[in-house]
Amino acid sequence: MTTTTALPKLLRLTDPGLREQLQALPASAALIGIGTDGRAIAVDIDAAPHILVCSGAGGGSTTILRTLTAQFLHQGAHALVLDTTRISHLWAKDLPTVTHRGNVAGIHDALVGLASEFQRRIDLDGDLDDVPRLMVVIDRADATLRQLARYWETFRQEDDPKKSPAVAALEDVLHEGRAARIHVIYDGLAVAGGLDPGAREQFSTVILARVSTGIWQRLAPIDGPAPKSSAHPGRVHVVKDGDAHPTQALLMTDAEAADWLTATAAGEI
Incomplete structure (x- = not known):
């Protein structure tokens, strides 16, 4: 496995040329970050339609969800953001292309409406050129699904x-969201x-940060030992196509995401 010594120390939206x-x-x-050889590590949801993000405490999973979602919104997607904390994704609440739900009843109704x-999209039989992508973004997803089960x-x-x-x-x-241009970004173990x-x-791309050896072996069944966790902000491993890529993830603050998308909607970018 490539060492992480060549990774950038930080990657921000304000970096020159970013x-x-x-x-x-x-x-x-969407850009996940920069790898050890300086190349972009990205996820293409036409090929890998759903993304799993899993981190230990302080690993930055909420920031990664924000950064990825903001990029897809910038490119014209809509988003359904499910956030039982009610505060992790306030950056998205006032954006016209985002539906934000925080309480369990609202999340239940939103997902039933998603069905x-x-x-409706499946019935269009592939005629989706004028239908925006829909990103279903679930923070603390495992706990949210347990709450939904109890609520039902x-x-x-x-x-x-x-x-x-x-x-x-x-x-x-x-299972079938790619055919309807609906994609999931899931924060949790999904187990x-x-x-x-x-x-x-169905999670073709897995982003891991500060996870235990047991979680690594479960979510990244790749030959070789689990890598040593890093306390450096934004250090992750991106697992796809049978490889684990050490990556410095792009970090985007609430204010940066909101300002960027507001400017996008106004046609300033």
Whole structure:
């Protein structure tokens, strides 16, 4: 495995040439960061439709979700941001292309509504050129899915399915969302939140930071030992195509994301 000595110390939106580099990406791609050889490490959701982000305490998963989501919004996507903390993604609340939900009832209704939108898009039979991509962004996702399961039990009737329809809708999107231009960015392990095994396998890109050896072995089944965790802000490993890429992730603050997207909407960028 390549050493991390060549990684940049920090990567910010304000770095010279960085915005031009972002602008050069296709609308289906977002920059995760810069790798050890100086090349861009990006994710293209046309090829790898869903992204899993998992970090230990202080690993920056919320920042990574923000940075990726902001890039897709900049490129014309819409987003459904599900944030039970109610404060982690306030940068997105006032953006016209974002639906932000924080309480469990609102998240349940949003995901049930997502099932209808998913079917509407599928019924278009591939005629999606004028339909914006939809990013479903779930912070603290494992805990959110457990809350959704408990919430469903409070009013589920005897003849209703046992599984929460909100969780079922998310699983459907994980399985078939690419055909409807709907993509998931999931913050968590995706192994303890109620997703079926097939849905968990749909994350083609996995971003790991400060995780234990056990989590590394579970989410990055790659030959060789788990890498040593780094306390450096933005240091992650991007796992895709059978390789783990040491990466300095792009870091974007709330204010930077909001200002950038406001300027985008105003046609200033």
